[in-house]
Amino acid sequence: MRVIPLALAATFAVATGAFADDASRPRGVIELFTSQGCSSCPPADRLASELARDPSNLVLTLPVDYWDYLGWKDTLASPANSARQRAYAMARGDRKVFTPQIVVNGRETAIGGDGAAVAGAVTRAEAVENPFALPVRLKVEEGRVAVAVEAARRPIPERHGEVWAFAIERTRTVQIGRGENAGRTVTYANVVRKMVRLGAWDGAPAKFEVPIEEVARPETDGVAVLVQAGSGGQPGAILGATQADSPTPPPSAPAQISRLPRDPL
8 A cells, every 4th residue: 555644734843841832733633443463454553653754643553452352462452442442433423443443533434554545534624613723732841741721712612521641652563473463563653551531621721730650651752632522431523632752750650454444343
């Protein structure tokens, strides 16, 4: 598959030690649900890595655990990632839960390995009225993660939502020993290793601050923050987003896919 990179639409500002400015707002939030036990997933994993190199994209790779019974236990998978994918399907009402699956801006789903379909989904998400109307600023320093959600730049219908922080590992390479991808070596980009609900958003400007050990893990080196309509059980449109590099917490702190997507439902 020839990957179709998305155009650079913003300059990404690293926010360590200072709040990110407006340039840190991404063009699109692209969540890839993938599995080491799914033979259709490596093209999608490569696509996610390509998209992550474009600083106008905020890419999150969320390995799921529901294919672990196929002979290989995904070394990066989390039940929380699987629950988030199913929550999206419940919120959309379409019951579409498969790998590889991409969700764009919390709104639209696409087959994860299809670069053209993903690019089209991002373009359509941009055309939705008031995408990313909420400026979100993020600062990681002195052992703290601070988030400021500012007033909406334009009127938006959503007045309730949640603020989530995602601890991410920028790059992770895995050698897969068994299962459908036995013998493959796969490199993942922006792997979600932990997600934390920082609090509710009620339509007004808000600030959140937590110790970095509540968000990060020893292997993570980045933090992404999303303001999302709805709730964790019924996630809706992403209203604001940003990301930053982060230090690890202190030691004491805890293409065209080859076949149809796999569907566990």
